[in-house]
Amino acid sequence: MSRELLSSTVGVPFALVTLTLLFLVEMVRVSGRPxxxxxxSLAVLAVGVLVVFIAARFVTYA
Amino acid sequence: xxxxQLLVDERPxxxxxxxxxxxxxxxxxxxCALLSLVAFACIATDTxxxxxxxxxxxxxxxxxxxxxxxxxxxPASMLGYVAAIGLSTACLxxxxxxxxxxxxxxxxxxxxxxxxxxxxxxxxxxxxxxxVASASLDKPTGAATNVPRWVSAVSxxxxxxxxxxxxxxxxxxxxxxxxxxxLVTALSSVYWLGLAVIIAGLLVVCYHGSxxxxxxxxxxxxxLHGLPGLxxxxxxxxxxxxxxxxxxxxxxxxxxxRSLDARFSWAGFFxxxxxxxxxxxxxxxxxxxxxxxxxxxxxxxxLVALLALRLRATQAQSVVAAALFCCLNWIGxxxxxxxxxxxxxxxxxxxxxxxxxxxxxxxxxxxLVRVMRPGMDVHPGLRGRSATLALLGCYALSVAMxxxxxLTPAFLVSATLLLIAANATRLRVLPVFVxxxxxxxxxxxxxxxxxxxxxxxxxxxxxVSTLVNQNVGSRTASHALGRRLxxxxxxxxxxxxxxxxxxxxxxxxxxxxxxxxxxxxLVAPFPVLLLQPYGGEMALRVCYxxxxxxxxxxxxxxxxxxxxxxxxxxxxxVGMVAITPLFVTARFGNESFEAFSNDDVVFxxxxxxxxxxxxxxxxxxxxxxxxxxxxxxxxxxxxxxxTPDDITADLVKQSHRTHVYIALTESQAAYGVVALDRSPxxxxxxxxxxxxxxxxxxxxxxxxxxxxxxxx
Numbered sequence: 210m211s212r213e214l215l216s217s218t219v220g221v222p223f224a225l226v227t228l229t230l231l232f233l234v235e236m237v238r239v240s241g242r243p244x245x246x247x248x249x250s251l252a253v254l255a256v257g258v259l260v261v262f263i264a265a266r267f268v269t270y271a
Numbered sequence: 272x273x274x275x276q277l278l279v280d281e282r283p284x285x286x287x288x289x290x291x292x293x294x295x296x297x298x299x300x301x302x303c304a305l306l307s308l309v310a311f312a313c314i315a316t317d318t319x320x321x322x323x324x325x326x327x328x329x330x331x332x333x334x335x336x337x338x339x340x341x342x343x344x345x346p347a348s349m350l351g352y353v354a355a356i357g358l359s360t361a362c363l364x365x366x367x368x369x370x371x372x373x374x375x376x377x378x379x380x381x382x383x384x385x386x387x388x389x390x391x392x393x394x395x396x397x398x399x400x401x402x403v404a405s406a407s408l409d410k411p412t413g414a415a416t417n418v419p420r421w422v423s424a425v426s427x428x429x430x431x432x433x434x435x436x437x438x439x440x441x442x443x444x445x446x447x448x449x450x451x452x453x454l455v456t457a458l459s460s461v462y463w464l465g466l467a468v469i470i471a472g473l474l475v476v477c478y479h480g481s482x483x484x485x486x487x488x489x490x491x492x493x494x495l496h497g498l499p500g501l502x503x504x505x506x507x508x509x510x511x512x513x514x515x516x517x518x519x520x521x522x523x524x525x526x527x528x529r530s531l532d533a534r535f536s537w538a539g540f541f542x543x544x545x546x547x548x549x550x551x552x553x554x555x556x557x558x559x560x561x562x563x564x565x566x567x568x569x570x571x572x573x574l575v576a577l578l579a580l581r582l583r584a585t586q587a588q589s590v591v592a593a594a595l596f597c598c599l600n601w602i603g604x605x606x607x608x609x610x611x612x613x614x615x616x617x618x619x620x621x622x623x624x625x626x627x628x629x630x631x632x633x634x635x636x637x638x639l640v641r642v643m644r645p646g647m648d649v650h651p652g653l654r655g656r657s658a659t660l661a662l663l664g665c666y667a668l669s670v671a672m673x674x675x676x677x678l679t680p681a682f683l684v685s686a687t688l689l690l691i692a693a694n695a696t697r698l699r700v701l702p703v704f705v706x707x708x709x710x711x712x713x714x715x716x717x718x719x720x721x722x723x724x725x726x727x728x729x730x731x732x733x734x735v736s737t738l739v740n741q742n743v744g745s746r747t748a749s750h751a752l753g754r755r756l757x758x759x760x761x762x763x764x765x766x767x768x769x770x771x772x773x774x775x776x777x778x779x780x781x782x783x784x785x786x787x788x789x790x791x792x793l794v795a796p797f798p799v800l801l802l803q804p805y806g807g808e809m810a811l812r813v814c815y816x817x818x819x820x821x822x823x824x825x826x827x828x829x830x831x832x833x834x835x836x837x838x839x840x841x842x843x844x845v846g847m848v849a850i851t852p853l854f855v856t857a858r859f860g861n862e863s864f865e866a867f868s869n870d871d872v873v874f875x876x877x878x879x880x881x882x883x884x885x886x887x888x889x890x891x892x893x894x895x896x897x898x899x900x901x902x903x904x905x906x907x908x909x910x911x912x913x914t915p916d917d918i919t920a921d922l923v924k925q926s927h928r929t930h931v932y933i934a935l936t937e938s939q940a941a942y943g944v945v946a947l948d949r950s951p952x953x954x955x956x957x958x959x960x961x962x963x964x965x966x967x968x969x970x971x972x973x974x975x976x977x978x979x980x981x982x983x
Contacts, residue, residue, distance in 0.1 A: 224711035228704060232666055235700035239628055239658045256707055263714040270722050 296347025304393035311386035357619040361671035367542030376525025426483035429472025436465030451753030454859035506560040521545035536717035539675030540609035592826035601857035613679035635694030646784030689791035757860030772821040775828035792820035864942035870974030894942035
């Protein structure tokens with residue numbers, strides 16, 4: 210990943226989207242509603258990408 | 272399952288009293304609407320009337336949360352009231368942080384909007400409730416109980432008599448001469464008699480199964496945790512002054528000094544405090560610092576009781592658990608600080624998770640069930656819209672915690688992971704959410720904190736010898752007998768609590784009814800110990816986070832479920848009375864240097880009036896009032912080690928760039944004597960040696976404190 214990407218603010222909205230997805234997964238679970246197709250997979254993917262992004266920032270700027 | 276049915280479970284005997292305006296929350300609704308209106312008027316007119324600060328404090332601590340809960344139909348229950356306090360605090364911290372980061376610190380329009388919205392919603396809720404109540408002709412029935420009428424009189428009389436004795440005892444305590452053991456040797460014997468009367472009253476009332484025992488618990492919180500506030504001339508603890516200074520910095524300038532202190536990277540608490548300061552129209556929040564421990568312990572005690580009632584404890588056991596928490600909470604993390612607020616949020620989240628999203632541990636993984644032998648849990652929890660709203664509340668509290676304190680999220684992740692592993696809750700994503708939120712905040716919100724020195728933060732992970740040395744070894748290094756007694760009393764209380772709690776788990780395990788959730792909450796903080804020494808404070812935090820579960824387990828061990836003989840209660844009382852001197856020794860053993868005399872306070876004010884911007888002030892120890900004002904203008908540093916000539920040479924070099932001072936104060940002198948085994952005259956000797964170099968001039972003196980300036 211380039212330094213421009215890592216230092217940009219793109220990570221902040223992406224983190225907010227990921228957290229919202231995680232909330233939706235839990236909400237669907239506890240409220241007993243039928244789970245939308247692919248919601249859990251999307252959340253797992255988003256968490257994975259976000260963690261890699263954050264790890265890359267740590268490695269680059271530590 | 273309706274949310275109302277669930278949340279009144281902890282007090283089923285009032286379920287039939289819904290038409291009562293106190294029991295159904297109409298009085299609280301009305302009070303909140305009134306408070307919102309007065310708060311709106313105070314902010315709009317910028318009045319300087321005496322009631323502005325208390326009204327704003329009540330507003331920010333209760334009204335936004337209560338208004339939100341009632342808007343969605345939550346009932347007036349104990350959990351509802353405590354949740355309102357937690358939600359309000361979280362709202363304040365989230366709004367404060369958002370305003371600092373994105374809102375150009377426009378506190379005035381935010382204050383007007385928040386109070387107006389709360390007033391509109393509160394008034395609407397009140398009108399709706401009054402309408403419903405007037406339509407219902409039921410008279411409150413109340414539950415028939417076998418409690419004799421004189422029991423309430425015993426509770427009230429014991430509290431009145433005990434409070435009088437405690438007050439008299441405090442007035443006859445020598446306030447200026449705390450010895451090496453702290454408060455315990457200075458307190459008048461009448462104070463101890465007052466404590467004994469409170470505990471005796473509590474046990475008599477508990478024995479007869481009356482709820483009036485809570486009055487005695489409240490008195491115990493006041494007598495034990497309000498003690499320094501009542502006794503000492505000024506608010507205690509240097510870090511509380513720093514936090515007040517940080518709040519003032521944000522309130523006045525609306526900026527975060529991230530490069531000055533790591534705490535500005537987790538500034539939710541300080542930004543929330545800044546909002547309160549501006550809305551209250553005061554110069555600082557020092558007026559809150561003195562009695563902050565009372566607030567934190569009061570809320571925590573209520574949460575411990577709710578948690579106990581949820582986890583199969585009887586009324587008597589929950590009262591004893593709450594009283595034990597008062598007597599065992601020696602850790603001293605309940606001052607005006609982000610960690611104290613985050614701890615309350617942690618406990619509230621755990622309590623709501625176990626009330627709203629329970630699961631039956633006996634239906635978990637088969638081999639785990641065989642090993643753990645859990646008791647059945649048939650608590651129904653929430654479903655549908657109520658569950659969604661409760662979940663939203665929990666997640667909002669988690670976010671407020673993540674932006675306010677760097678350590679507490681780790682405890683929450685650990686606790687919720689264990690609860691999920693043991694099938695004590697049906698939530699699955701919460702720990703992942705908290706972990707991701709923490710990493711995201713660390714990466715994007717707190718980058719100034721870790722840029723360039725990740726090794727310093729992560730270098731200690733898993734290094735057990737370093738962690739043990741910093742957490743335990745360095746704290747037991749003193750050779751003075753009195754100091755060792757204080758340290759030993761702390762270790763005795765911690766180890767004793769853990770041992771009794773473990774014994775309680777083993778006893779219930781043998782009966783195939785292991786309290787799995789409590790065991791998880793007891794064990795969960797320990798893995799965090801391996802992460803970071805946190806300046807040698809991690810062991811204290813672990814003690815703090817294990818304490819609620821430990822107190823409930825001990826109460827389940829010592830108070831049988833069935834009504835017992837009077838002599839068993841007598842023994843419990845003797846045990847509690849015996850603990851209180853140990854508690855005071857452990858909790859207030861540092862009082863000789865954590866308390867501040869009038870001279871210390873006058874010295875700090877004079878210093879802030881005199882030193883120019885950009886000055887550097889060196890301290891012989893960090894046990895002094897610093898950063899209480901002018902956080903951005905003045906820097907405090909530790910005096911370098913070495914001979915007076917070496918120190919002076921170092922400071923003279925620095926004096927070419929800025930004004931350099933050395934502040935020697937009474938609290939620093941006391942710290943050297945008590946904690947570092949120095950002679951009583953060590954500070955005088957240091958001053959003489961420094962002055963003999965002829966490189967200093969005395970700026971001013973207050974009592975035994977002095978400010979020296981390095982001659983440029």
